[in-house]
Amino acid sequence: MWRRRTTGLLLAPGLAVLALVFLYPVAVTLVAAPAGVDDGGLADRLGALAADDHIWRAAARTVRVAALVTGLCLLLGLPVGFLISRGPPRRRAVLLALAVFPLLLSTVVRTYSWLVILGRTGLLSRALTGLGLAERPTQLLYTETAVVVGLTQLFTPLVIITAYGAFAHVHPDLEAAARGLGASAGSAFRRVALPLALPGVLVGATLVFAGAVTAFTTPLLLGGTRTPTLATLLYDYANVTVDWSSAAAVALLMTVIVLAAGALAARAPAKAAPS
């Protein structure tokens, strides 16, 4: 058995750093005012929130984009995750490696490719003019659609991995049983595999939603200043216009949205989850 003192000594440095470099700064920035900064704290922040139409438009766009991205990621990621979970070992290893690989790359690298595709002289624009579908080169960048496309590519691997894990835990005999009882392949997936994998899939969806709400690089590069999200707005307030009160207000709003999504997801699957 361990002595209490040993346990305490092991825990203390980690806790101290966590408190000093995380808990204190975040708490102070979100709800109080740091000393030496011209900022009146929470009241000021809420005032800034209420007054600033800009923030609310960005918030609406952020949530809209994140919801759309979550849906698209599920649409693309679920079949891949399912396929991987049911494949022969060799195929499973290869597909899983391919799906995981993008996660090793910086968001800058992964978003950069869309500049090549969506830019005015990009692949898509030239394809459109080449096919006679557009008369002049089209700018597809700096639109909400571009942000959605970029974020979907960014986050689909998360759904693939979580869906794979969830489906791998559904015994294939269950689908075989459903098929034998008269369910088509699609029906067996919808009525058996999917409901059983739902808690895991929901975790993936929450990760994607939270990631899309807080994503920064992609909206910055693909959305530009014309389509600000909460993240790019926060950066703008903090670094460009140096409006610290508004920056803190946006930070607070962003944190609340992410935590709310997490809390909502944590409650939802209780009904469907098999023990």
Add this chain to the structure above:
Amino acid sequence: MAAVVRLDRVRHTFPGVVALDDVELTAPPGRLTALLGPSGCGKTTLLRVVAGHLRPAAGRVLIDGRDATALPPERRDIGMVFQSYALFPHLTVAGNVAFGLRMRRLPRETVRRRVGEALDLVGLADQAGRRPQELSGGQRQRVALARAVTIRPAVLLLDEPLSSLDARLAVQMRGELRRVQRETGLTAILVTHDQEEALELADEIAILDRGRVVQHGAPQEVFRAPATRWVAGFLGYENVLDIPGKGPVAVRPEHLGLLRPGDEAPGDAHVVDGTVADVRFRGTGYTITFRTAEGRSLVAVSPDDGLAPGAPARLYVPLSRAVGLEGRST
């Protein structure tokens, strides 16, 4: 309703293994056919081919004369009880049993009635609202059975249905299984590695070894006259010895008789001399290993000990119990 299942030169391979080697087999209507064999003999693969979960590399599956080889599982009209039971954990007992009926888009009232009938049949009417994971092993097994028979399938497939139960319960459930099969009159195929289970339950037994059917017949016939040395060994004919004029024969341990000093062997018996090598207690009696003069090892069972290792002993083999092995393949 009961259908004939016929397998026509069915072949299937996994990387490096021939799982099914041109299997020919007919399961007659309304009867229970057991596929008996050790693990890895291909019996579960065969069942998955019949159910349609696995497409054979070659050969045909005929259900009631109709070629079903290319049919997906949901269009084969087959009820299957899985070794793992494969009960849907997100559905109640009633929901599990109703699943196949709902897939057939039967009216709500019909579904309700037939679920009730099926649960009555297996004695679980009072458990309808519970989840599978709240049930005992035996109860789960009954739910799986009810779910399979309630769709009134052409064929009932049972994949080691009793192997996840503890020994006593498994024996008890054999009767239940047999009763349900008789009452429903379904053609059934049972996969098992347990010869006692196969002998007790089946109308016919097919013995599989390395992807081939090596013997097929009535339980008594298969048991009394194993077709090959391998089948004889698999069915518990542990002793092989030479009888002058009869060649090599196989004998079960319980058919070897022990002669006391002064006892006379029955007329139609062959007598062997040897020494006791080992005596082991096994509850109802003793398992005794003998070493014969030619150096063979023979195993017999005896109700009392009174024998010590090293003691000389005489054994006799009733000729009617000796299965001749001459001319039989290994």
Add this chain to the structure above:
Amino acid sequence: MTRRHPVVGAVAAVALTFLLGPILLVVGVAFTAGDTIEFPPRGLSLRWFAQALSYGPFLEALRTSLLVAVAGTVLALALGLPVALSLNRGGARPRGAIGTLFTLPVVVPELVLGYALFQTLMVTFRVSAFGALLAGHTVLLLPYAVRVTGASLAQADRSLEEAARGLGAGGWATFTRVTLPVIGPGVAAASVLSLVTSFNNVPLSLLLNGPGTTTLPVAMLHHVEFAFDPLVAAVCTLLLVLAVVVMLVTERLAGFTDVLARQEADRWRP
């Protein structure tokens, strides 16, 4: 083969193309002989690679990135492994609450954390930009260190440690000679995860920016914002190669996908 729905395969093919296609496109762009981001490339040349490898700001940023990633990983492990030990072996209570506390840095948006650290550490406490950057990365990596090593500890057979104690090993000897070797793969996995996470991070690095603390992704981001040449495409290609190497090495060392594959290898056997 078992029967599968054809639609599933089709959607999967589309999804993987969508995931990987654009990344491969960048490789094509990097080999252009022209001056703009363009695909297909206008002539082939290695000039942008040559330029990327001699471009001062990127080289300096790479140095910063590597330094922060390695130092942050070492610090996070040095702090996180003891925490994981105290939670999984030392009986620290309340275990759930402490565990949750250490996952918070990945729950709070990185941009918010970056802004908070900028405000408090750099503005209020006048910590240097590099100090703040390193502190930020350390605290961001701490959850991975605690969770991944903690999972290894939870999986490791405790009776091994009890056996060592019974054979006369003290607490420290048991840790270094039994516990650490047993959870070695977990520590390795946590290290790789931390290095990759830190090296690729943008939000923290961007907000905790100061003279000489620009990391590579931030330098690339700035470059892309203001110039439209294929220089970044060349860097992306080099990073892609690096990622492939990391993937292969971790696969070789930790057998990441292999373990997953073996786990269920025999499922379709008869």
